[in-house]
Each structure stands twice: as C-alpha cells, then as structure tokens.
Amino acid sequence: MSRRKCSFFNCNNMQKNTKTRFHTFPSDINLLKKWIIHSGNNFILQTLGNVELDSISPKKMKNRFLCSKHFNRDQYSNPVDPKSRLNSNAVPKNYTEG
Numbered sequence: 001m002s003r004r005k006c007s008f009f010n011c012n013n014m015q016k017n018t019k020t021r022f023h024t025f026p027s028d029i030n031l032l033k034k035w036i037i038h039s040g041n042n043f044i045l046q047t048l049g050n051v052e053l054d055s056i057s058p059k060k061m062k063n064r065f066l067c068s069k070h071f072n073r074d075q076y077s078n079p080v081d082p083k084s085r086l087n088s089n090a091v092p093k094n095y096t097e098g
Contacts (some may be wrong), residue, residue: 006067009040009095013067021068022087025061031089032058039066040095066092 004015004022013020026032036056070092078084 004065006069007039007041007064008066008070008092011067011069015067019070019082021082022042022065023068023071025064027058029056029058031091032056034091036061038063038094039070039090054063061062 006013008021008089015022025035033056064065071090072084072093075087076084077087
C-alpha cells in the first residue's frame, strides 16, 4: 500500500504522521478547482499532462490528498475533536497565507 502524500505546495507531510489527517480532493468541480488553486501547486496540473484547470475532473484527482495542516479548525464538523470530519464546503488555506 502506498503512503498518502500531501499535494500542497512545498508540503512534505506523509501519512506516516498519525496526527496528520489526509483529505481526498472533492468531487464537486467548483470546489475541486478552489482546492487546486489554494494548494499553490502547479505541479498537479503538469503531472496530469499540463492540462488546463477547466479540464480537470475529480476522477483525475482521486489519488491526491491535502493534509489537515492546510485547513482551519473551524472547517471541521467538531473543531475540538481531532478525528472529526472536514465540512463538505471546506476550502484549504491559500498557499500564500502559510
């Protein structure tokens, strides 16, 4: 089984860190685009064949993840529970925000 790796720009988090959760990219196309833009990782588009953002499909992103480091706690169903689910409309912090 391969380890999950965060696709956020300059993030090297891998699933081996048990305190870090990994979230699959959303299937909603508009939310998916926001995740890609906010991740700051143009490498995602290049590895998919240098495709345009508008032609990205959720299916192409099924094996890519963002780690919990890039989401605010208030974007989880229960912000005080580290095992709570990410809200369905959550958007990662913009990579320029840190």
